[in-house]
Amino acid sequence: MLCENCRLGTTVEISLNIGGHNVTLRSCSHCEKRIWNADGDSVEVSEVLTLATALRR
Numbered sequence: 353m354l355c356e357n358c359r360l361g362t363t364v365e366i367s368l369n370i371g372g373h374n375v376t377l378r379s380c381s382h383c384e385k386r387i388w389n390a391d392g393d394s395v396e397v398s399e400v401l402t403l404a405t406a407l408r409r
């Protein structure tokens with residue numbers, strides 16, 4: 353998939369399951385832009401970390 357940020361690189365998609373949430377990371381090989389998605393909504397990496405941290409409680 354073509355990167356939405358630089359439109360030069362292609363993105364690699366990695367799917368994770370964090371605390372029952374479908375989290376997807378799209379990472380660009382060219383500009384290294386990382387786009388996180390949780391349950392179909394784009395989220396900031398801090399929100400993903402919050403999900404991951406919540407698991408340890």
Ligand SMILES: [Zn+2]
Nearest residue numbers: 355358380383
């Ligand atoms: Zn890019």
